[in-house]
Amino acid sequence: MSVVERSIPRGCLTPGSPRSPVIAKAERTTENxxxxxGFVARAYFPGHLEHGLADHGLGPLATIMESFLAPGTHIKLHEHVQDEIISWVPAGIMRHDDPQGGHLTLDADHLMIMNAGRGFQHEERTRNDDPPLRMLQIFVRPQVADLDPHIQHGRLPKLETNRWRHVFGPTGSEARFTVRNAVECHDIRMNSGDTTILPSRSGWRTYFFIFSGCIEAEEQTFSEAESGLCPEGAEVRMRAISESLVVAFVVDPNASVYRVGTVGDGETVRRMAAHVRS
Structure with a gap:
């Protein structure tokens, strides 16, 4: 993963400032x-932040895709198999259609999860009058293969400033939206100067991604599309240097997983992961 040249909020990066080894950090990728x-996707690999781990994923969290769709883009009908796919759309509008008659709209207030299982087909589009779309597509590995396919879509709880929102969790949890493995997801919008504690759970790992803005954690700065992996059991305080939107994943790294998802563990992702590591 490499650094892309971009505008950084003033005060976000301070040359020569001390950096703590507590959080493993990945910079923004520039490779597609x-x-x-009209469609570009960039892959982020949480497993690459775990020293000595050969897997590009971190347990059930396979891959994060930062996806961009221009207005008037149509991604034709295609199939997903095995992946649990979460479409998180803070900026723009994405429209989903499927052969079962689903016509769904995703935006900052609405989430969709495709539990692909044995296979689920859909197409994606933006209208000509839609704003540019930037979203995260999160690929979770199921515990076992060939589960029943189904789709979840609905309104998210209101996102309150400087308060973590529960986006999704494992099946059987209290989360409104669920995936079929041990991954919890939370997001937060922070104003400059706000502080919070990253979500954590005993025996699990916390991986976070800065969707926008800039934050400081453990004497390191993290800007847009940069990510970090916290050590097990660490209580990590985060401070917003500018208005920021952050998503955090709390993952059981020892959960049973099935690694043959069409995208999360597909040929393109495996090739890209190997290239990034080389």
Whole structure:
């Protein structure tokens, strides 16, 4: 993963400032895993932040895709198999259609999870009058293969400033939206100067991604599209240097997983992960 040249909020990066080894950090990638007319996706690999781990994923959290769709883009009908796919859309509008008659709209207030299982087909589009879309597509590995396919779509709880919102959790949890493995997801919007504690759980790992803005944690700064992996059991305080939107994943690294998802462990992702590591 490499650094992309971009505008950084003043005070976000201080040359020569001390950096703590507590949080493993990945910078923003500039390489496209997928690139077609109107559609670009960049892959982030949480497993690469765990020293000595050969896997590109971290237990059940396989891959994070930062996806961009221009207005008037149509991604034709295609199939997903095995992956649990979460579409988190803080900026823009994404429209989903499927052969079962689903016509769903995703935006900052609405989430969709495709539990692909044995296989689920859909197409994605933006209208000509839609704003540019930037979203995260999160690929979770199921515990076992060939589960029943189904789709979840609905309104998210209101996102309150400087308060973690529960986006999704494992099946059987109290989360409104669920995936079929041991991953919890929370997001937060912070104003400059706000502080919070990253979500954590005993025996699990916390991986976070800065969707926008800039934060400081353990004497390190993290800017847009940069990510970090916290050590097990650590209580990590985070401070917003500018207005920021952060998503955090709390993952059981020892959960049973099935690693043959179409995208999360597909050929394109595995090739990109190997290239990034080389």
């Amino acid at each position: 895993a997928i690139a077609s007319v």
